[in-house]
Structure formats: C-alpha cells, structure tokens
Amino acid sequence: xxxxxxxxxxxxxxxxxxxxxxxxxxxxxxxxxxxxxxxxxxxxxxxxxxxxxxxxxxxxxxxxxxxxxxxxxxxxxxxxxxxxxxxxxxxxxxxxxxxxxxxxxxxxxxxxxxxxxxxxxxxxxxxxxxxxxxxxxxxxxxxxxxxxxxxxxxxxxxxxxxxxxxxxxxxxxxxxxxxxxxxx
Amino acid sequence: xxxxxxxxxxxxxxxxxxxxxxxxxxxxxxxxxxxxxxxxxxxxxxxxxxxxxxxxxxxxxxxxxxxxxxxxxxxxxxxxxxxxxxxxxxxxxxxxxxxxxxxxxxxxxxxxxxxxxxxxxxxxxxxxxxxxxxxxxxxxxxxxxxxxxxxxxxxxxxxxxxx
Numbered sequence: 535x536x537x538x539x540x541x542x543x544x545x546x547x548x549x550x551x552x553x554x555x556x557x558x559x560x561x562x563x564x565x566x567x568x569x570x571x572x573x574x575x576x577x578x579x580x581x582x583x584x585x586x587x588x589x590x591x592x593x594x595x596x597x598x599x600x601x602x603x604x605x606x607x608x609x610x611x612x613x614x615x616x617x618x619x620x621x622x623x624x625x626x627x628x629x630x631x632x633x634x635x636x637x638x639x640x641x642x643x644x645x646x647x648x649x650x651x652x653x654x655x656x657x658x659x660x661x662x663x664x665x666x667x668x669x670x671x672x673x674x675x676x677x678x679x680x681x682x683x684x685x686x687x688x689x690x691x692x693x694x695x696x697x698x699x700x701x702x703x704x705x706x707x708x709x710x711x712x713x714x715x716x717x718x
Numbered sequence: 719x720x721x722x723x724x725x726x727x728x729x730x731x732x733x734x735x736x737x738x739x740x741x742x743x744x745x746x747x748x749x750x751x752x753x754x755x756x757x758x759x760x761x762x763x764x765x766x767x768x769x770x771x772x773x774x775x776x777x778x779x780x781x782x783x784x785x786x787x788x789x790x791x792x793x794x795x796x797x798x799x800x801x802x803x804x805x806x807x808x809x810x811x812x813x814x815x816x817x818x819x820x821x822x823x824x825x826x827x828x829x830x831x832x833x834x835x836x837x838x839x840x841x842x843x844x845x846x847x848x849x850x851x852x853x854x855x856x857x858x859x860x861x862x863x864x865x866x867x868x869x870x871x872x873x874x875x876x877x878x879x880x881x
Binding site: 537538539550553554556557559560561563564566567568571591592638641642645646647649651665667668669671672674675676678679680681682683684685686687688 | 820
C-alpha cells in the first residue's frame, strides 16, 4: 500500500488522483494535451513514447496502462509490438522517424542535458517536425514526473495485464480523467 | 514555453503546486523546487526558483544558498530537512524512497499531505528541468536577470502574453 493514507483503494496514479483532486486536474490537463489532442504524431505513437519512458523508469503501473493504450491505438492486440519497442526499439517494425524520436525520449529520461544537437538533426532528417520533437521531449519529461509521483509514494499496481487491457478502451474513448469525474 | 497549448497546463500545475493552498509555505516549496533543479543541474530552473525563494524568504533569504550548498547543515527545520531528503530520492530514482524516509519525515512533524506535496513538487521539477534542458532553452547567466524573474514568479505563475 501507499506510504500515505490515500483514503481509497485505487491503484497507481488513480489513488493519488482521488486523494488530491486539485493536483489531479492539473496533471490530467498535461496528459490530455500531450497524449489526446490532435497532432501529427498519432495517439498510438505518443502513447508508445510514454510507455517506453515509463519502462526505462521501471514504473510498472505507467508502462502497463500506457502500453495497453498504445496497443489499443496501434492494433497491436497481442502487445508484441510494444514489447519489442520496450526491449529494443531499434529492431522494432516502426518508422525511422519514430526510432529517432524514441532515441531523443530515452536521452530525456536520463537527463535533459543528454540530448545533443546530433539527435535533433537525425530526427529532422527522418522527417520529424519541430513540433513533433518538442512534443516528444515534453512527453518524455512528463513521464519522468508521472513515474516518480507513482513510485515515490509507493502506490500499488495490479499485476494482471488483462486489467490494463480491459481499461484501455475507456481511455481511448474518454481521455484521462480523475476517479469520479464525468467523462466529457 | 513557446507552445501556448502545452504551456497552459504546465503553468496551471506550477501554480497549483507552488502557490495553491498548502501547509508548506510558498518559500519552502520554492526551495524544494530549486533544490531538485540543482540536483538535475538545470541552471535556469535552479536560478529562477532560488530567486523566487529568496524573494519569499525576505530577511531570511540567506537560507536559500545555504540549502543549495549543504541542506543538512542549513538553518532550517528538521522537518524541512527530512522533506528535502525525500525530494532528493525522488529526483534520483523514486523507487528508492523508503518507508524509513517517510517515518523520519512524520517524526519531524510532516503531515501526509506535506509528504505528498514534496514528492509531487520534486517529480514535477524532474519534468520541468528535462523540458528546459532537453530543448536547450535560452539560459541567462547574469544573476540580475533572475532576481527580477524571482519577484515576478513570487506573484504567481501565468502564461506569458503572446505577441
């Protein structure tokens, strides 16, 4: 169980969001603008970046939730594609542009200063726009926050991947909301 | 933050965490933000939030540089030291926060909400710092630039007006 009494039994960030609703609304604002708005990176691609960074941070809850949502968007019903991206994205069947963006995301995870001009130029050469590079850096940075929030307070996470898979269509449909909040 | 669409929720988060209702003072929260930014070696965030903390600490502004140098020996409460220790663990690897760290903070008088707020402030600066440095944002080097910024920030976080 979490290090503090959240007064609810919800797992991962959902328990935290039920505990502090003001913070939850600000955090969901960030998740929705990064992952759910219309953008030239597809929702599946953006969820893939979120999943990859969460796996580098070894955050079980976030990589399970976002991995399931990414798979739902990408018609990856057995989750194999996302598994491959996590274990070695350079060999995964994804575009060269996505590989260049995942390289940037991985560097952001280690530290903002790890991104060099060279990786930005590589991404541009593979067709990434400035906005796409910006969004990749910010998604990666945001998951360095979400992952720390979830793990720093010792929240619990269901181990059964089916639970995440069952929940994914709700997120695909309604975006990110806090518990009890009406889905728009 | 050159993208107003993504900038808006980021400012809202900073405002909620650093200026919203909390039993931790605004100066203490800015101090945690600046400390985490210094651990992430993010010059821009460290300097600007240190400036905001100095402005808010008023006559006691010397505390800020003391904490950034060596918080365990700084003239701050044992509670704030325990919270800064938790913030440091979150910055490095949040999985290393232990129940001992939490009980230590509680023994020094920290409430659960204060522990929560410390973890989330530390986590959020692991985002802001990476965003700023990952895109190699412009970082002024003159201290005067930060002093004015600190005073502005002390009065709240709002999205800069677009030209």
